[in-house]
Amino acid sequence: MGDMAxxxxxxxxxxxxxxxxxxxxxxxxxxxxxxMRPDGDCLGSTVGLFLALKAIGKRVAAxxxxxxxxxxxxxxxxxxxxxxxxxxxxxxxxFVDCGAVSRVSETFVPxxxxxxxxxxxxxxxxxDHNWIDVDACAVGEQIYxxxxxxxxxxxxxxxxxxxxxxxxxTGGFRYSNTTARAFNIAGxxxxxxxxxxxxxxxxxxxxxxxxxxxxxxxxxxxxxEFDGAAVWAELRWSDYQQFGGQDSEPEGLVGExxxxxxxxxxxxxxxxQDGQLRVGFRGKGRIDCSAIAAACGGGGHYNASGAHSKxxxxxxxxxxxxxxxxxxxxxxGR
Ligand SMILES: [Mn+2]
Numbered sequence: 001m002g003d004m005a006x007x008x009x010x011x012x013x014x015x016x017x018x019x020x021x022x023x024x025x026x027x028x029x030x031x032x033x034x035x036m037r038p039d040g041d042c043l044g045s046t047v048g049l050f051l052a053l054k055a056i057g058k059r060v061a062a063x064x065x066x067x068x069x070x071x072x073x074x075x076x077x078x079x080x081x082x083x084x085x086x087x088x089x090x091x092x093x094x095f096v097d098c099g100a101v102s103r104v105s106e107t108f109v110p111x112x113x114x115x116x117x118x119x120x121x122x123x124x125x126x127x128d129h130n131w132i133d134v135d136a137c138a139v140g141e142q143i144y145x146x147x148x149x150x151x152x153x154x155x156x157x158x159x160x161x162x163x164x165x166x167x168x169x170t171g172g173f174r175y176s177n178t179t180a181r182a183f184n185i186a187g188x189x190x191x192x193x194x195x196x197x198x199x200x201x202x203x204x205x206x207x208x209x210x211x212x213x214x215x216x217x218x219x220x221x222x223x224x225e226f227d228g229a230a231v232w233a234e235l236r237w238s239d240y241q242q243f244g245g246q247d248s249e250p251e252g253l254v255g256e257x258x259x260x261x262x263x264x265x266x267x268x269x270x271x272x273q274d275g276q277l278r279v280g281f282r283g284k285g286r287i288d289c290s291a292i293a294a295a296c297g298g299g300g301h302y303n304a305s306g307a308h309s310k311x312x313x314x315x316x317x318x319x320x321x322x323x324x325x326x327x328x329x330x331x332x333g334r
Contacts, residue, residue, distance in 0.1 A: 015115075015129045017142075021149045023115055023129055024053065027092035031085070031111060032062040034096050035103040038081075040168025040203060043068070045096040045117075045139040047077040047161035052147045061086035065105035074202040075164060076157040085111075097139045099123045099299045117142055121290045122299030137177040140165020144185050156193025163194035168203060171255065176285060176303060207251065210244025215253045217243065218268065222257065230287075230328045231257050232267040234317070237275065255304075258282040264332070265289065267324050269317060277316035280306045281324070292327035296320050 015023070024030070032049055034042040046062045053060040062081045072078050090111035098104060099120040116127030119136040136142050140162040147154055147162075154162075166186050170178040173186070190196060218233040225232070235250075257266035265287040269279045279296060281289040282304050289305040296319065298307025309316035328334075 013125060013128055013130050015131050017131070017145055017149055019129065020115065020117065020131050020146055023092065023113075024056075024058075024146070024150065027113065028058055029088060029091045029112075030058050030060045031090045031093045032060065032096060033093060033098070033104045033108065034062075034064050034081075035098050036064070036066050036105055038064050038066060038068070038072075039097075041138045041140055041165040042097040043072055043075065043078065043081060044161040044163070044165030044168070045143045046081055047075065048140060048143045048147065048158050048165070049094065049096065050080050051077055051155065051158045051161070052143070052150060052152045055152045056150055059088065061088075061090075063104075065108065071202075071206065071208075074198070075161060077161060095127060096143070101126050117146075120299060121301055122294055122305075135179070137175075137179060137182040138165040138169035140169070141182065141185055144189070154189070154192040159189040159192035159194040160199060163189040163196070164199055164203070167196070167199060172200065172204065177301075208244075210240075211250040211253075213243040214239060215250045215256070218250070218253055218257075222260075225325070226264075226328055226332060226334065228260075228262040229264040229332060230267070230324070231260060231263050231265075232269070232321075232324065233257065234268070235270040236313075237271040237273060240270075240273075254280040254282050258284060265328055267320075269320060271313045275313050277309045277311070277313050277320065278306070279309075279320050280304075287328055287331045292323055295323040295327065 030053055032046050034046045050060055050062045063085055064081050067083055068078060068081055092113050092115060093110045095116045097118055099122050114127040116130040117139060118132050119134055119139055121134050123132045133142055144162050163186060166182055170182055214235055217239055218235055221233045223232050254266050254268040265283045267279060267281050269277055272278055281292055283289045288302055290300050290302050293300050293305035293307045296307035297309060300306055
């Protein structure tokens with residue numbers, strides 16, 4: 001993998017790919033954990049790594065705190081991701097796609113040694129060992145490198161999982177993180193048996209009716225600021241009650257808002273069932289979304305980030321709007 005130059009964030013406990021491989025070889029009872037309300041990268045990375053570790057004879061379990069919804073059932077191997085922790089003693093916990101321990105769940109306590117594999121700019125390097133590669137388009141890219149370094153043959157099932165990671169985190173090979181390396185790995189995964197058509201269809205042409213209705217409502221409530229360079233909307237819990245959809249941001253909606261002509265940054269706030277606020281930010285390159293999210297107590301990438309406030313919605317809304325406006329004004333030089 002001589003072409004896989006990386007620029008790891010050097011923080012205490014930093015390891016590189018070789019260090020990750022040494023750690024995996026050193027421990028036999030491994031738990032893989034990923035973030036709540038998992039996305040394609042989170043699940044694809046988990047399934048890919050799970051199968052690679054199985055292939056080298058490890059005892060391995062994969063845990064996610066959120067039940068895996070039917071949207072993800074198309075992915076072979078997804079049944080390995082469980083809602084429960086294993087009953088055997090864990091010697092190494094591997095975090096994938098988690099910027100902080102709390103992303104796993106509010107109560108999760110790591111077991112044994114911890115290895116943190118991630119690509120988020122805002123990663124807290126919370127592990128005993130951390131491999132943070134902010135140049136990786138998806139954690140799936142890092143998992144692919146691990147698989148190759150372990151010498152594990154990539155099966156069609158593993159390839160599909162890692163392809164899902166890369167496809168979803170690059171927005172279907174459209175975002176600015178869509179590098180030559182991302183295409184090269186995607187090509188190798190297709191050669192190994194990943195089928196792009198059905199995977200894309202399962203993700204992008206399979207929208208829940210409730211979410212479509214919610215998207216329509218949000219699109220009618222767009223608020224433009226900064227001469228149209230910024231746009232935001234909000235969905236209240238009562239909207240979810242009226243139109244259905246899940247207690248989550250309608251898939252891709254904040255990205256669709258960014259797609260509007262002249263918009264540099266979009267923000268979607270929504271009220272959760274317990275009256276709290278969740279927010280997503282998407283940028284086109286001029287606005288640092290990770291900084292705005294960090295000011296709101298969240299994190300993420302430069303062009304895609306989010307936060308969850310525990311304040312009551314109305315209060316949180318004011319804080320978020322203020323941070324949003326401040327961040328946009330700063331980056332636009334206004
Ligand atoms: Mn990711």
